[in-house]
Amino acid sequence: MDLEAVRTFVAVAEAGQFQKAAVDLSITQQAVSKRIAALERTLGVRLFTRAPRGAEPTIDGQAFLPHARELLRVAERAVASVRVGHRPLRVDVIASRSAQSSLMRGFHYAHPEIALDVVMLFDIDTAVAAIRSGTVDATFRAVAAPGRPLPEDIESVRVFDEPLQLLTGPAHALAGARSVPLAELTGHRIWMPGIVPGTEWAAYYDDLVAAFGLTIEATGPNFGSDVLLDTIADTPALATFMSEHTRLVWPAGHGLRRIPVTDPTPVYPHSLLWHRDNRHPALATLRTHLATAAAGHDAAGTWRPDWVLPR
Template sequence: MDLKAVRTFVTVVDTGQFQEASAVLGVTQQAVSKRIAALEKELGVRLFTRNARGAQPTIDGQAFLPHARELLLAEERALASVRPGRRALRVDVIGAKLAPAALLRDFHEAQPDTALDVVTLFDAGSAVAAVRAGTIDATFRAVTTRLPEGLLAARVLDEPVQLLTGPRHPLADARSVTPAQLAGHRIWMPGMVDGTEWAAYYTALADEFGLTIDSVGPNFGTESLLDAVADSDALATFVAERIRLVWPSGHDLRRIPLTDPTPVYPHSLIWSRANPHPGLAALRAHLADRRPARPAYRTWTPAWAVRGVFPARRP
């Protein structure tokens, strides 16, 4: 549908006259008439009747009017989505319940005027490719390999990993455990997919401390995993400290801190050096101002985890 004709139709309705509409649109009255005639031909109905008072929409014109306004609004939204400085900041997070999403929500609360478009891509490879292509502005991911030329990364959060057990597990009553104490216990993580950054992290963790992480079996989601762990005296799983989990009270699941050292998952923000979006600069500054100090306790991350760069802290 010709949106110029649709805009002309709406302008004629609003002004009540073809001549007034031509002045508003900056075109001749003949051009207004031709656009309306073409639109009527496309729709197969008459949109206006003319009388001494000007142009009045017919019943069909009145029916079409709200849809015409929606079309013009959609056009404006589409244009705004790609205008420099006006489109929403597109940011990828690994999951809505995980820590990076909370960081982004905190930024949105601090800067509500910055429009956000939050997406969830499958893995770091897809997210990095999208940043490089410009289809997203940034992504929160663990950086496992060297980034392509022109992309930068900064560690924004080292999130402790915890052990989750049911009440009958041998470690259920422990106040804390060391990674070395988990050797010989079955850690079940059915959602771990080879080739993803989270699989690379937990594989490195298992190799470092001699752990057995089992990813065999169908992944029916978080609720099914919690049910299985709650009912078992042998199964346990790893969870991030800040993940939001809810389970029935009868499950009596236990979140047990890992210490000496504490494995931490290295969340980083990845962006393109050439990206001029003002919202990206605001997001980076926000994360820099709020990045936590390094903990006093001993932590562990894989050798491939990189720190990256941040803008200077604000005074």
């Protein structure tokens, strides 16, 4: 159904005259008549009768009028949903307790006027596909994993290097340390269930193991952070890596310790990715916010894989 014809029908019904509707729509009276005639052919009914004072809707016209108005309202909402600046900015943050989520909360607090949708996708391939299809506007990822360069239409910028910490239970041999050099972790069992081969974080920890001779075990099912914390609290032989800005809550009786790792400090690099043709104005605002609010990267005394893009 031709929406312009529907719009013209509503204008005539409200004006009561073809001539006045033509003036209101800035078209000729002949164009109004043609549109109404075309709409009547489409519907198979007569919509107006000529009256001494203009045009009056027929019984069918009266029945169609509220639906015609609703069609125009729906069309306007549809246009508004994708109009630049009106659609919410949609950003992938990987996990709700992650540093990326904290960065987006900071952005929301700084710019509450910007409508925002936050989603959580699994791996970089899924996230990049979502960017290219327009499902999301941006994602936070560690780029680029070995042998997997970003497509040419995807832009990225490093925004934040997040230090890793060692998380132990109260009976672990390192639980009393105020900090621990990375080399001293050799021989300790670091348990990280949920590392999926082929993902960017799997590539990160593979390089960390190779560079420093660590023992990282990804055995067993991943039942989530609560079970991980329970196990670390109760098992003196196990520790795990946890990003510094990951938000964790555990029972007071667990007695867990978060211990800084030094000499060097392994950092997990976060980059913002987006499609180069994306014109959402809030995306530029987000990039500016991250450039001023997020910490720097490649600081002295830190380690990250060689494949991570330098900027």
